[in-house]
Amino acid sequence: MMDAASPVSASEHALAEVVELARLMEAKRVQRPKLIGPGGETLELPEPVFHLLHQVVTVLARGDAVTVVPVHKELTSQQAADLLNVSRQYLVRLLDQGVIPYSKTGKHRRIRINDLLTYKRKRDAQRQADLDELSQMSQDFGGYSQCS
Known part of the structure; x- marks a missing residue:
């Protein structure tokens, strides 16, 4: 199993x-x-x-893999960083700035997966909005030539 x-x-x-x-x-x-x-x-x-x-x-x-994880599961800072595809140091900075909620067990930080996924959805939506805006600005300023 x-x-x-x-x-x-x-x-x-x-x-x-x-x-x-x-x-x-x-x-x-x-x-x-x-x-x-x-x-x-x-x-x-x-x-x-x-x-x-x-x-x-x-x-x-789609050919992707799936993991089923309870929303109350807590991750280590390394597991959370891996899920976000960022360095552990960058993740710790986000935690210390209060961007993502966490708790401490002794000296170790624990991040609820639900909180991490909420942050990831917001981050990804903001990235997409920024990309759309950049694309529109590039089009507005003639950055893309029309192909015939």
């Missing part, structure tokens, strides 16, 4: 099946989704579980 926090991805062999499953989940609006076990037993899935599975299948179909 895999560690709950280990990333899971679809093998090359299974990718086509995952892509087809994603297409079917998107196309069919099932009233009461069900899970059928290896012995034929049927379990009705609560709607939130179905939506989570749909999200997982969609990500796997």
Whole structure:
């Protein structure tokens, strides 16, 4: 059995099946989704579980890996830095500036994944807005030539 926090991805062999499953989940609006076990037993899935599975299948179909982590899980500063793809020193600076909430266990900082993902969404949205503005400014000032 895999560690709950280990990333899971679809093998090359299974990718086509995952892509087809994603297409079917998107196309069919099932009233009461069900899970059928290896012995034929049927379990009705609560709607939130179905939506989570749909999200997982969609990500796997893109060829990405998925990790399911409880939102209250706490990360070390190195784990948080890795998730944001920044240095640990930069992350610690953000923590010390109060940009991302954290707690301390002894001398060690712990960051709730939910707080980290909230920061990441805001950061990514701001980056996209800045990029859009820069693109627009470049167009406005004739930075892109029209190709014929």
